[in-house]
Amino acid sequence: MIVVTGATGKLGSQILDLLLTQVPAIELGVSVRDPGAAAHLAARGVRVRAGDFTDPASLASAFEGADQVLLISASIRGTDAAVAANRAAIDAARAAGARRILYTGHQAAAHDSAFAPMLVHAATEDHLAAAGVPFTVLRNGFYVTTLDFYVPRALETGVLALPADGPVSWTAHADLAAAAVAALTAPDLFDGVTPPLTGPAAVDLVEVASILSDVTGRTITRVVVDDEEWKAAAGEFADFTLGMFRAARRGEFAVTDPALEKAIGRPATDVRDFLAGFQHSAAS
Numbered sequence: 001m002i003v004v005t006g007a008t009g010k011l012g013s014q015i016l017d018l019l020l021t022q023v024p025a026i027e028l029g030v031s032v033r034d035p036g037a038a039a040h041l042a043a044r045g046v047r048v049r050a051g052d053f054t055d056p057a058s059l060a061s062a063f064e065g066a067d068q069v070l071l072i073s074a075s076i077r078g079t080d081a082a083v084a085a086n087r088a089a090i091d092a093a094r095a096a097g098a099r100r101i102l103y104t105g106h107q108a109a110a111h112d113s114a115f116a117p118m119l120v121h122a123a124t125e126d127h128l129a130a131a132g133v134p135f136t137v138l139r140n141g142f143y144v145t146t147l148d149f150y151v152p153r154a155l156e157t158g159v160l161a162l163p164a165d166g167p168v169s170w171t172a173h174a175d176l177a178a179a180a181v182a183a184l185t186a187p188d189l190f191d192g193v194t195p196p197l198t199g200p201a202a203v204d205l206v207e208v209a210s211i212l213s214d215v216t217g218r219t220i221t222r223v224v225v226d227d228e229e230w231k232a233a234a235g236e237f238a239d240f241t242l243g244m245f246r247a248a249r250r251g252e253f254a255v256t257d258p259a260l261e262k263a264i265g266r267p268a269t270d271v272r273d274f275l276a277g278f279q280h281s282a283a284s
């Protein structure tokens with residue numbers, strides 16, 4: 001049995017949709033915090049059980065009988081809490097007898113990153129490598145949907161006003177879901193830590209503004225906002241988010257690699273394809 005955590009989230013739901021086209025539902029299980037949110041999967045014959053990384057005891061049932069467990073990294077604020085949750089999930093998968101554990105990491109995972117989630121991924125990778133179970137770390141590129149937080153405002157104002165940045169290998173959820181399914185259904189594809197699974201190009205916000213102008217027909221100007229000025233206006237999670245921009249400046253997200261395209265057998269989605277989806281919004 002393949003058990004997938006976080007199966008009702010943006011990435012997990014796409015992974016399950018693809019898995020169900022390739023694997024009989026009876027061979028699939030999901031571990032979710034709210035089983036009710038996965039009722040549609042249960043209706044298709046998928047085993048649905050409650051499991052929460054912050055409640056390790058719940059994972060024994062959720063992972064029972066699993067040959068492979070795909071751990072979608074915990075979405076938890078605070079480095080220590082997130083690392084503890086991921087470690088608990090790894091330990092539970094091992095205790096359940098999983099013969100292989102897969103983890104959705106990040107291409108920029110590093111112990112010295114300027115962006116806190118990368119520290120979580122690095123620590124989780126270390127724990128997984130020491131667990132004594134065959135494993136795969138899917139080193140996913142930076143989700144292109146992050147731009148959803150900034151593009152609508154830019155379309156309203158004509159200005160993409162954000163802190164100084166650097167190139168980012170923006171990557172689509174659909175492509176990463178396809179890579180995860182390939183890894184689960186072809187176990188020899190990836191062993192250990194994968195190469196960076198990224199979109200085809202590293203693009204900075206100057207280029208994002210230019211592409212957005214092109215695809216929407218509106219002039220979008222990139223404006224660099226001082227870090228402290230931005231923090232004062234950005235609200236509760238300003239320090240956390242600012243780490244992303246600082247890491248981008250250091251080139252942490254600038255790496256691209258053909259591994260994703262090879263795994264999914266087609267070209268990866270590029271930023272222009274994603275930003276073209278905002279064309280209707282601009283017109284309205």
